[in-house]
Amino acid sequence: MLVGPNGAGKSTFVRLMNGLLRPTAGKVWLNSKDTAQLSVAQIARQVGVVFQNPNHQIFSSTVMDEVSFALKNFGYTAAETAERAQKALARMNLLEHSNTSPFMLSSGEKKRLTIASVLAYEPDILVFDEPTVGQDLGNKLVIGQVIREYVSAQKCVVAVTHDLDFATSFFDRMLILNDGLIVADSTPREVLLNHSLMSNNGLEVTEKGYLELLSKKLGFSDTYDPNRLARFLVERFCT
Amino acid sequence: MSYLQSFIYRKGESILHKLDPRTKMFFGLFAALMLTFSVMGLVFYLVVIIVLGFIAYRLRLGSQIGSYVKSSGVFAVIIFAVYLVFTHSVVQSVFIVERIIIFIQLFSLLSLTTSPEDIATALIKTGFPYSFALAFTMAIRFVPTVALELKSIEDSQRARGLELDKGNLFERLKKYVPILIPLLANTILKVDSVAEAMESKCFGSTKKPTRLVDIRMKMLDWSILFLSFASLVSYLVYFSVYRHPLVLP
Numbered sequence: 001m002l003v004g005p006n007g008a009g010k011s012t013f014v015r016l017m018n019g020l021l022r023p024t025a026g027k028v029w030l031n032s033k034d035t036a037q038l039s040v041a042q043i044a045r046q047v048g049v050v051f052q053n054p055n056h057q058i059f060s061s062t063v064m065d066e067v068s069f070a071l072k073n074f075g076y077t078a079a080e081t082a083e084r085a086q087k088a089l090a091r092m093n094l095l096e097h098s099n100t101s102p103f104m105l106s107s108g109e110k111k112r113l114t115i116a117s118v119l120a121y122e123p124d125i126l127v128f129d130e131p132t133v134g135q136d137l138g139n140k141l142v143i144g145q146v147i148r149e150y151v152s153a154q155k156c157v158v159a160v161t162h163d164l165d166f167a168t169s170f171f172d173r174m175l176i177l178n179d180g181l182i183v184a185d186s187t188p189r190e191v192l193l194n195h196s197l198m199s200n201n202g203l204e205v206t207e208k209g210y211l212e213l214l215s216k217k218l219g220f221s222d223t224y225d226p227n228r229l230a231r232f233l234v235e236r237f238c239t
Numbered sequence: 240m241s242y243l244q245s246f247i248y249r250k251g252e253s254i255l256h257k258l259d260p261r262t263k264m265f266f267g268l269f270a271a272l273m274l275t276f277s278v279m280g281l282v283f284y285l286v287v288i289i290v291l292g293f294i295a296y297r298l299r300l301g302s303q304i305g306s307y308v309k310s311s312g313v314f315a316v317i318i319f320a321v322y323l324v325f326t327h328s329v330v331q332s333v334f335i336v337e338r339i340i341i342f343i344q345l346f347s348l349l350s351l352t353t354s355p356e357d358i359a360t361a362l363i364k365t366g367f368p369y370s371f372a373l374a375f376t377m378a379i380r381f382v383p384t385v386a387l388e389l390k391s392i393e394d395s396q397r398a399r400g401l402e403l404d405k406g407n408l409f410e411r412l413k414k415y416v417p418i419l420i421p422l423l424a425n426t427i428l429k430v431d432s433v434a435e436a437m438e439s440k441c442f443g444s445t446k447k448p449t450r451l452v453d454i455r456m457k458m459l460d461w462s463i464l465f466l467s468f469a470s471l472v473s474y475l476v477y478f479s480v481y482r483h484p485l486v487l488p
Contacts, residue, residue: 020394041400049398055428056388057395059420069417073400103424117399 001167001188002160004177005202010160013177014129017158019043031124045074048123052130054110057117063089063105064098067117074121088120092142108139115146126150128159132166144170164206168192176201189224247383248354254459255290255352260361262460263353267345269467273474274341290348315340355379360454369448377433385426392421 002010015021016028019040028035035043051057060066067085076084089095092112097105102113111134118126131143140163147157147170161167167174168188176184176191178201184191191197192209193216199205212224220228250256255263315336322332349358355376362372396417397403403414 015394018398020397039402040397041402044398044400051391051395051398053391055425056392056421057399057417058424059417070399073402 001171008177009180018047047125048118049127054114058102066102084120088116092116125156132163259460260353260357263349266467269471
């Protein structure tokens with residue numbers, strides 16, 4: 001998971017990953033291959049990006065056609081395309097909308113559609129650019145579930161986000177970028193507990209971060225247990 | 240679409256920035272009228288190029304100049320080819336291209352050094368209806384937004400394996416459908432939300448809204464206007480009396 005203030009280079013990092021930007025210095029390696037030698041389409045086959053704004057990619061007349069777009073570009077047969085598209089739509093609870101115009105979907109459904117269109121070709125690396133912007137709790141949980149399943153299938157998921165609560169719930173590694181440099185690389189919990197690091201890099205400490213810090217100061221175990229903390233606070237101050 | 244950036248207003252302190260927008264508009268109009276008839280257009284052309292180059296340098300627009308020159312070149316070649324086909328005259332085609340490019344550059348002198356709000360005020364004060372002036376300036380303001388949107392959509396589709404530079408001409412054109420449909424849909428949505436925002440702020444409740452910032456003609460503005468108008472009148476008189484051979488085909 002990548003976090004950092006605006007202008008830190010998070011989106012540039014994503015665009016370097018999928019070849020939309022080429023490095024002016026240094027090299028980007030993807031499965032032992034220099035991305036400079038690969039076309040964007042070749043990279044896209046391995047690095048699937050779910051962009052922040054679903055309206056920037058929707059153009060087809062039906063939801064099924066929209067999900068099939070990338071599959072057709074990558075040369076899947078008609079049978080394979082239909083099978084994969086249906087599977088991805090079912091995974092994102094959109095199968096019943098297969099023949100609907102994607103423009104008629106709600107913003108949450110559109111987001112799920114864009115995720116389905118990437119999941120359909122199962123890239124080795126799944127990249128989310130601000131996955132939770134404009135999403136309600138239900139959709140956030142669906143996206144989180146997709147991330148967990150992808151990781152459990154031994155694949156890599158990268159997310160650029162400002163939603164630290166979401167990030168700490170679904171990711172096990174957090175990188176803070178600032179001014180193009182990696183200033184922290186640790187577990188989300190360690191980073192969230194380092195308040196000076198957070199504030200120096202323009203990140204807001206979440207409620208969860210404060211509670212974890214309190215939990216640590218009180219000498220509870222390393223694993224954050226909100227129930228135990230709540231019980232302690234009630235016993236200490238309300239009885 | 241980066242060349243469009245060379246038409247978009249940049250803040251600055253040059254003398255052209257300080258002129259009243261009406262002066263620039265009428266100077267452009269008078270100059271354009273003169274250039275329509277005169278081989279002197281070549282001289283004016285050089286002057287406009289030098290002035291634009293100077294402003295571009297002051298505004299640090301170096302990166303956009305290259306793409307602007309390139310796109311102007313492509314545009315000029317297309318116009319030249321079309322005119323050559325219809326007129327069969329190289330000289331006439333060259334002059335037509337020259338005129339069109341001068342007109343574009345005269346407009347860029349105005350748009351590069353005048354904020355859209357000032358252009359709107361100038362149009363209103365010149366007698367154009369308020370809604371027309373607003374529509375005109377909003378169209379200018381939307382250009383960079385649409386350009387950014389286009390880039391973003393193109394990236395989204397390329398990230399899904401769309402290869403725009405492969406295939407014959409017809410195939411390439413067909414590949415722009417996944418880019419143009421979202422662009423059109425998003426632009427319509429944006430326009431709709433802007434219209435709603437304007438209506439919610441009482442747009443149209445009065446025919447003549449007041450303005451926060453006004454524009455005023457100064458001595459320099461009147462001098463430039465007088466000189467350019469006098470030049471136009473003298474030239475037209477000269478042109479109609481003597482039918483000078485310098486008159487363009």
